[in-house]
Amino acid sequence: MxxxxxxxxxxxxxxxxxxxxxxxxxxxxxxxxxxxxxxxxxxxxxxxxxxxxxxxxxxxxxxxxxxxxxxxxxxxxxxxxxxxxxxxxxxxxxxxxxxxxxxxxxxxxxxxxxxxxxxHRVAIRRAGELSPEQKRFVKRYFDSTLFPIVTPMAVDQGHPFPALASRTLAFAVVITRYNQPHLAIVPVPRVVPRLLKLPAEKDEHHFILVDEIMRQHLGNFFRGYKIEGQALFRIVRDSELGADEEYAASLLKAIETELKKRPKAKVVRFEIETAVSDEHLALLAQGIDFPPGEIVRREGDLDLSCLFELSGQVPEPGLRFPTLTPPKPDYPNIFDHIKEAGFLLHVPYQSFQPTVDLVQQAARDKNVLAIKMTLYRTNDDSAIVAALQEAARAKKQVTVLVEIKARFDEEKNIQWVKELEDAGCHVIYGIPKLKIHSKITLVVRREEDRIHRYVHLSTGNYNEKTARIYTDLGFFTAQDDFGQDISDVFNVISGYSVPSRWQRVVSAPNDLRKYFCELVDREIACQELHKNGLVFAKMNSLEDPQLIEKLYQASQRGVQVRLVVRGICCLRPGVPGLSETIEVRSLVGRFLEHSRIFLFHNNGDRRVFLASADWMRRNFDRRIELLFEITKEEMKEHLQFVLDTCWRDTVKARVMQSDGTYTRAKGDEKFNAQEFLIENYAR
Amino acid sequence: MRAAVIDIGSSSIQLFIGEKVENDVVVLEALKNLVPLGRHTLLKERIAPKVVGQVVGVLEKYKQKLKEYDITQVRVVATSAVREARNNDMFVDTVLRQTGLPVELLTVGDVVYYIDAYLHHKLRKTYPIHAKKALIAELGTGSLDLSVMDKGFTQINVGLSVGTLVLKEMAANLEGSRAEVNEALAEYLEKEAQHLRRMLAGADFDDVILIDENYSAHLRAILPRKQATTLFYQLEPADVDELLAALDARTADEVTREFGIPAEAAETMRSYALLVRLLLALGGQKFIHVLETSLAEAILAQTLLNVELAQKYQKTNQLVSVATFLCKKYNADLKHAQQVARLAETMARALLGYLGIKEEEVLYLILAAYLHDLGMFVHNRSHHKHSEYIISALNLFRLTDEEIKLIACVARYHRKAPPLRSHLLYQSLPAQRQILAQKLAALIRIANALDTSHKQKIAQLSVEITKGQDVVLKAQVQGNAILEKSGFKEKKDLFEEISGNRISLAFTT
Incomplete structure (x- = not known):
C-alpha cells in the first residue's frame, strides 16, 4: 500500500x-x-x-x-x-x-x-501512370458517370461564391476567354465513391481518385475557355447545431432547418494543394471567408478518410484481421431464456443477435403488448428498425424515443424516424437541451394474464454494424424492479411523468455525478478503516473536473485507482501528492473500446456497475444517461475478469504519464486483451 | 386482472396501473404529471380553459399507457381542486367529451374512506389501524382536511382553509421582515390549532397520519438521516425544526438547486413544514406518520382486490358513528336521537314502495334523525332552524354537499312549519330532492313524536298497510305513552298530506 x-x-x-x-x-x-x-x-x-x-x-x-x-x-x-x-x-x-x-x-x-x-500490388494511380486500358476505362467513367453530375459554378459579380457543404472537395479553376480571367469552382461529387477501382492484372488492385479523373478532364467543363490554373481544395465547416432548442416548436423541424443552414456555417479548416498561385489563394480565401494565414497547403492527396473505401475493395484476407464469427447463445425463445436467468452480452466477442432477437421476437409474439426503445445512432437497413415497424403494423404499442441530435447523423436519423412513424410507431423526439444517450429497451408481455417486462440495457448503441467493431456490454433481465424503473425512465424522458424513485438505476442529469462521488467516498472510508479502497473503472473519456477532484482526494487518502480510459483523460495520474495511487491506461486496438464498467471494492463486497455515461461534464449535465448495478455474483465476477484482462494488456495498452503523454505498457509476456477475449468467448 | 386509476389532484395528476397477484396489488406503472389545478381553484375559484387543456393533454398520454397494458377497467377521480372549482361541472363535461373518460368527484370522506380501507388491508400486520384511534389529515393547496377515526369508525370530519398555497400567499401579503412574517404565520397557525382543538374536543387520538404525496418524497433530500418504513415516514418535532431551519436558510430557488426539489414544491415547502408542526402540536404527539400512499393506489387496490369491506366500512355505519360523535359534541340527547332514528328507519323500510323512497335514501333519514336536535346546543327556541344550519355546515363522511343539504332540511322539518318554497335551503335543492325531503320530513316528524317524552317508551314498532292503503302503526309501549299519542296526532298531517291516505297509531303492551 x-x-x-x-x-x-x-x-x-x-x-x-x-x-x-x-x-x-x-x-x-x-x-x-x-x-x-x-x-x-x-x-x-x-x-x-x-x-x-x-x-x-x-x-x-x-x-x-x-x-x-x-x-x-x-x-x-x-x-x-x-x-x-x-x-x-x-x-x-x-x-x-x-x-x-x-x-x-x-x-x-x-x-x-x-x-x-x-x-502487395495495391496502388492508387496517378493519371500518368495508367495503362491504355485503364485510360479508356477512366474516360468512359468520366463521360458516363461524372460529367453528367458535375456542375461547375462561375464566380463573378453576378455569381457569388457558391455555398459548399462541409467536407467538400472542389477544384478552383482559373479560366480565360478573350484574355479575361474568370474563377470557377468545380465540386467533386459526393454521390460517387472517391476511389474508383480500375481494371488490372489478376492479383493487382489498382485505384484512382475521382478528383484525379476530374483534373484530367476539367477542359470538358469549360469549352471555349482556356484553363490557366487549377487547384483542389477542401473545406470543413463548423457543424455544431446552434438552434435554440428551448424555443423550437418542434425539435425535428428545428434540426431540419438547421441542416439546411449548414452549407453556410463558418469554415473552420481549409486545405489546398501546394500548386496554387497566391493570387488564386487570395480570391478563394475571400470567397470562403477564411483567414489566408490559416490555409493549409498540402503536398499529398487531400482527405485521406477515403482510404476507408480501399480496404473494402481489396479481397486479401491476409492483409486484414482474421474474420471473427462471434458465438451466439442458443435458445428457442428469447423471453424464456431471459426469464430463466438474466445474462450479459459482450460484443463484438459475442453475437449481437440476441439484441436483435429481442425486438424481432417481440414484434412477432402475440403476447407482447408493447415495445419501447431508445434509438440514438443506428445503421442503415437496421433489422431492429424493421422489427419495430413490423410490431407497430401488428398493432402493438411501439414507442421509440429517438435522439435526432446524435452528432452528424441527423440527416440519416430523420429519414428512418419518418419510416417508423409511417408504420404506426409512437415516435418521441429528444428533449430540448438534453441528449438521450442511454440505450434501453423494454418489452411488455402478457403471460397467463400477468404482465412480465423484459429489459435490455446497454453501454452501446442499437447498431448492428458498430456492434462488430465496438466493444460493448448489454444486460438482459426480466427482474421486475428493472422493469418498473425502466418503464418509469421511459415515462420521464417521454414527458409522460415526473421522475419517481428508482430502485435499480441511477440517472443523469440528476444524480449520477453525485452517486459516483458517493461511491468514491465509500472507498475513501474503506481505505481509512480497512486499507483496501479500490476504484477500477473503464470508460471512453474522463473529463469531469468534480469527479477528477474526487479521485485525487481518494488518491491522497491512499485509495488505489485503476482507470482504463480509451480517449480523453484530463486527470493527471501519478503526480506526487496529488494522484500517486492513480494509474491510467488506454487501449486502442482492433476494436473500439466502448464499454463502461465501474467497480468499487467496497471492503470485499464489490459493487459493479455498467453505464451509458462517461465521466464527462456533458454526460452528467446535458444527457440522459443510466447507470445500473450488476448484482449477480457470477456476472460481477465476469465483469471483473473483463477489467482485469484489459489491465493486463501489454500489446495495445498505453500507460498515461503525468504530463499527458502515453508510453507503451510493459510486461514480461505479450498479452493482447482483445485477442484474448476473442479466444475466451469462442471457447 | 388489471386495472388503472387516474387521480386528478390539487398539484398533480397520477396514473396507477396495477394487476392482482394473489391477494395483493402489483403496481405496474405509476405516472405523475404536475398540473397546478389547486392553485387555480384557490386563486381564481375556477379552472381556466388552459389548465383544462393541460389536464386533457395528460389524460391523452395516459390513454396511450392504458393501451400498452391493454387496460379496459379505469376509474378517473378528482379531489378538492376540482370539487371546489365553481366550474367543476364544465370541467367534468369537457374532459369526458375530449377524452371519453368520466371523472368522479370525491369528497374528503371518500378520500379518507379509500385510504383507510387500503391501509387496513395493507398494514393489517404492521399497523393495525382498526385497533387505533387516529387523526387522518389530508393536506391540499387550499385546505387541511381532518378525520378522526376511532377503531376504524369515523368520528368527525373537519376542514380548515389553511392549505400550503394559502399560507404561502398569506406570507407574501404580510408586510414585515422575514422574521416578522415567520412569527406572524406561527401565531396565525397557533390560533388555528386552538380552533381545531375546540372542534375536535372529545375526539381523542393516539396517532396522527398525514396523507401527503407531494412533499414527503422530498423530505429525504433535506433530512437525509431520516429513514422511511414501508409506508410511513415519521416526523418528530425536532425534524420539523430542522426542516424549517434548512428552509429558512435558503431561498426557494436554492432549495430547488441544492436539494433537487421541484420549484412548485420548494415554494410551498415552508408552509408544509408549518402545517406539519401544527398537526404535531394538536394532540401533543411525539411524531406524526407521513403516509406516502397515494389515493390512486388506494382506489386501485380496492378496484382490483374488491376488498371485502368489513361491516364498519358500510357507509351507514360510518355515518352513524360520525352522527353519534356529533350528538355528544353538541350535547344532544343521544338516546332520543337513536330512538328517533330507529323508529324512522323502521317506518321508512316498511314504506319504501308505498312512498317511493329508494333503499339508499333511508340513510339521509337516519342521519337527520340523529342530528335533528343539534340546534338545541344554540337555543331551545327555533332549535330546528339552528339544527339546519349546523348540519349544512358539517363535513359528513362521503356525502356530497347536496346530500348534506337534504339531511339538514329533513332535520329542520322535524317540527314546526313543513317544507315551504320560501325556505332558502329547501329552495336550493333540485325538485326531486325537495319531494324526497318532504317524504322524509313526514317520517321524521312522526318518529320524533313517538319519542316526545325522550324516554324511549316505544320498544317495538310495526307498520301495516290496509286494503284501503291507509297506514297503521302498531307500537309496543312500556308504561304511559300519552305524550307520544298526542304528539303523533299533531305531527301526522304532513304524512297524510303527501301520501293522500290516513295514518293511525295503535298501542299494544
Missing part, C-alpha cells in the same frame, strides 16, 4: 497542473490511433483503415472543438477555461499539435503504407 504523501501546495495550485486539457488529450488519443496505423505488426489494410479513422476523427475535431474555440475567439472571449487555458493560447497549441500529427499522418501514408501497399 502506498504511503500517504501530503499534498504539495504548489501542485494543487493551478488548473493546468491538475488537469490535462481535454482537447490536447483528445489529440493524444488520435495520436494513438495514428500509432496503430504506423504499427507494422498490424495487418496492412487495417493500418490503412487506421489512417482513414485518424483523418475522419480530425475532421470531427475541427467541426466541433476547433469550431467552438474559433467562435469564442471571434466573439473576443478572453477568459480562462476550466482547464486553465486562454482561448488563443489553446488554439495556437492545438494548431501546432495538429500540424505535427498531420505531417506524421501523411508521412505514414506516403512513405510507409503506400509503399507497403505497392509491395
Amino acid at each position: 502506498t504511503e500517504k504523501t501530503p499534498p504539495d501546495p504548489a501542485v494543487a495550485a493551478t488548473p493546468p497542473a491538475r488537469f490535462m486539457h481535454r482537447d490536447l488529450s483528445w489529440l493524444a488519443f488520435n495520436e494513438r490511433v495514428l500509432e496503430e496505423a504506423e504499427d507494422a505488426a498490424n495487418p496492412l489494410l487495417e493500418r490503412v483503415n487506421f489512417l482513414a479513422i485518424f483523418a475522419s476523427n480530425l475532421d470531427e475535431f475541427f467541426m466541433v472543438r476547433m469550431a467552438a474555440l474559433k467562435r469564442l475567439l471571434d466573439a473576443g472571449y478572453q477568459n480562462q477555461d476550466d482547464f486553465g487555458w486562454y482561448p488563443q493560447n489553446l488554439y495556437d497549441q492545438l494548431q501546432e499539435r495538429v500540424q505535427a500529427l498531420t505531417k506524421r499522418h501523411y508521412d505514414g501514408y506516403e512513405k510507409r503504407v503506400r509503399k507497403e501497399l505497392e509491395k
Whole structure:
C-alpha cells in the first residue's frame, strides 16, 4: 500500500497542473490511433483503415472543438477555461499539435503504407501512370458517370461564391476567354465513391481518385475557355447545431432547418494543394471567408478518410484481421431464456443477435403488448428498425424515443424516424437541451394474464454494424424492479411523468455525478478503516473536473485507482501528492473500446456497475444517461475478469504519464486483451 | 386482472396501473404529471380553459399507457381542486367529451374512506389501524382536511382553509421582515390549532397520519438521516425544526438547486413544514406518520382486490358513528336521537314502495334523525332552524354537499312549519330532492313524536298497510305513552298530506 504523501501546495495550485486539457488529450488519443496505423505488426489494410479513422476523427475535431474555440475567439472571449487555458493560447497549441500529427499522418501514408501497399500490388494511380486500358476505362467513367453530375459554378459579380457543404472537395479553376480571367469552382461529387477501382492484372488492385479523373478532364467543363490554373481544395465547416432548442416548436423541424443552414456555417479548416498561385489563394480565401494565414497547403492527396473505401475493395484476407464469427447463445425463445436467468452480452466477442432477437421476437409474439426503445445512432437497413415497424403494423404499442441530435447523423436519423412513424410507431423526439444517450429497451408481455417486462440495457448503441467493431456490454433481465424503473425512465424522458424513485438505476442529469462521488467516498472510508479502497473503472473519456477532484482526494487518502480510459483523460495520474495511487491506461486496438464498467471494492463486497455515461461534464449535465448495478455474483465476477484482462494488456495498452503523454505498457509476456477475449468467448 | 386509476389532484395528476397477484396489488406503472389545478381553484375559484387543456393533454398520454397494458377497467377521480372549482361541472363535461373518460368527484370522506380501507388491508400486520384511534389529515393547496377515526369508525370530519398555497400567499401579503412574517404565520397557525382543538374536543387520538404525496418524497433530500418504513415516514418535532431551519436558510430557488426539489414544491415547502408542526402540536404527539400512499393506489387496490369491506366500512355505519360523535359534541340527547332514528328507519323500510323512497335514501333519514336536535346546543327556541344550519355546515363522511343539504332540511322539518318554497335551503335543492325531503320530513316528524317524552317508551314498532292503503302503526309501549299519542296526532298531517291516505297509531303492551 502506498504511503500517504501530503499534498504539495504548489501542485494543487493551478488548473493546468491538475488537469490535462481535454482537447490536447483528445489529440493524444488520435495520436494513438495514428500509432496503430504506423504499427507494422498490424495487418496492412487495417493500418490503412487506421489512417482513414485518424483523418475522419480530425475532421470531427475541427467541426466541433476547433469550431467552438474559433467562435469564442471571434466573439473576443478572453477568459480562462476550466482547464486553465486562454482561448488563443489553446488554439495556437492545438494548431501546432495538429500540424505535427498531420505531417506524421501523411508521412505514414506516403512513405510507409503506400509503399507497403505497392509491395502487395495495391496502388492508387496517378493519371500518368495508367495503362491504355485503364485510360479508356477512366474516360468512359468520366463521360458516363461524372460529367453528367458535375456542375461547375462561375464566380463573378453576378455569381457569388457558391455555398459548399462541409467536407467538400472542389477544384478552383482559373479560366480565360478573350484574355479575361474568370474563377470557377468545380465540386467533386459526393454521390460517387472517391476511389474508383480500375481494371488490372489478376492479383493487382489498382485505384484512382475521382478528383484525379476530374483534373484530367476539367477542359470538358469549360469549352471555349482556356484553363490557366487549377487547384483542389477542401473545406470543413463548423457543424455544431446552434438552434435554440428551448424555443423550437418542434425539435425535428428545428434540426431540419438547421441542416439546411449548414452549407453556410463558418469554415473552420481549409486545405489546398501546394500548386496554387497566391493570387488564386487570395480570391478563394475571400470567397470562403477564411483567414489566408490559416490555409493549409498540402503536398499529398487531400482527405485521406477515403482510404476507408480501399480496404473494402481489396479481397486479401491476409492483409486484414482474421474474420471473427462471434458465438451466439442458443435458445428457442428469447423471453424464456431471459426469464430463466438474466445474462450479459459482450460484443463484438459475442453475437449481437440476441439484441436483435429481442425486438424481432417481440414484434412477432402475440403476447407482447408493447415495445419501447431508445434509438440514438443506428445503421442503415437496421433489422431492429424493421422489427419495430413490423410490431407497430401488428398493432402493438411501439414507442421509440429517438435522439435526432446524435452528432452528424441527423440527416440519416430523420429519414428512418419518418419510416417508423409511417408504420404506426409512437415516435418521441429528444428533449430540448438534453441528449438521450442511454440505450434501453423494454418489452411488455402478457403471460397467463400477468404482465412480465423484459429489459435490455446497454453501454452501446442499437447498431448492428458498430456492434462488430465496438466493444460493448448489454444486460438482459426480466427482474421486475428493472422493469418498473425502466418503464418509469421511459415515462420521464417521454414527458409522460415526473421522475419517481428508482430502485435499480441511477440517472443523469440528476444524480449520477453525485452517486459516483458517493461511491468514491465509500472507498475513501474503506481505505481509512480497512486499507483496501479500490476504484477500477473503464470508460471512453474522463473529463469531469468534480469527479477528477474526487479521485485525487481518494488518491491522497491512499485509495488505489485503476482507470482504463480509451480517449480523453484530463486527470493527471501519478503526480506526487496529488494522484500517486492513480494509474491510467488506454487501449486502442482492433476494436473500439466502448464499454463502461465501474467497480468499487467496497471492503470485499464489490459493487459493479455498467453505464451509458462517461465521466464527462456533458454526460452528467446535458444527457440522459443510466447507470445500473450488476448484482449477480457470477456476472460481477465476469465483469471483473473483463477489467482485469484489459489491465493486463501489454500489446495495445498505453500507460498515461503525468504530463499527458502515453508510453507503451510493459510486461514480461505479450498479452493482447482483445485477442484474448476473442479466444475466451469462442471457447 | 388489471386495472388503472387516474387521480386528478390539487398539484398533480397520477396514473396507477396495477394487476392482482394473489391477494395483493402489483403496481405496474405509476405516472405523475404536475398540473397546478389547486392553485387555480384557490386563486381564481375556477379552472381556466388552459389548465383544462393541460389536464386533457395528460389524460391523452395516459390513454396511450392504458393501451400498452391493454387496460379496459379505469376509474378517473378528482379531489378538492376540482370539487371546489365553481366550474367543476364544465370541467367534468369537457374532459369526458375530449377524452371519453368520466371523472368522479370525491369528497374528503371518500378520500379518507379509500385510504383507510387500503391501509387496513395493507398494514393489517404492521399497523393495525382498526385497533387505533387516529387523526387522518389530508393536506391540499387550499385546505387541511381532518378525520378522526376511532377503531376504524369515523368520528368527525373537519376542514380548515389553511392549505400550503394559502399560507404561502398569506406570507407574501404580510408586510414585515422575514422574521416578522415567520412569527406572524406561527401565531396565525397557533390560533388555528386552538380552533381545531375546540372542534375536535372529545375526539381523542393516539396517532396522527398525514396523507401527503407531494412533499414527503422530498423530505429525504433535506433530512437525509431520516429513514422511511414501508409506508410511513415519521416526523418528530425536532425534524420539523430542522426542516424549517434548512428552509429558512435558503431561498426557494436554492432549495430547488441544492436539494433537487421541484420549484412548485420548494415554494410551498415552508408552509408544509408549518402545517406539519401544527398537526404535531394538536394532540401533543411525539411524531406524526407521513403516509406516502397515494389515493390512486388506494382506489386501485380496492378496484382490483374488491376488498371485502368489513361491516364498519358500510357507509351507514360510518355515518352513524360520525352522527353519534356529533350528538355528544353538541350535547344532544343521544338516546332520543337513536330512538328517533330507529323508529324512522323502521317506518321508512316498511314504506319504501308505498312512498317511493329508494333503499339508499333511508340513510339521509337516519342521519337527520340523529342530528335533528343539534340546534338545541344554540337555543331551545327555533332549535330546528339552528339544527339546519349546523348540519349544512358539517363535513359528513362521503356525502356530497347536496346530500348534506337534504339531511339538514329533513332535520329542520322535524317540527314546526313543513317544507315551504320560501325556505332558502329547501329552495336550493333540485325538485326531486325537495319531494324526497318532504317524504322524509313526514317520517321524521312522526318518529320524533313517538319519542316526545325522550324516554324511549316505544320498544317495538310495526307498520301495516290496509286494503284501503291507509297506514297503521302498531307500537309496543312500556308504561304511559300519552305524550307520544298526542304528539303523533299533531305531527301526522304532513304524512297524510303527501301520501293522500290516513295514518293511525295503535298501542299494544
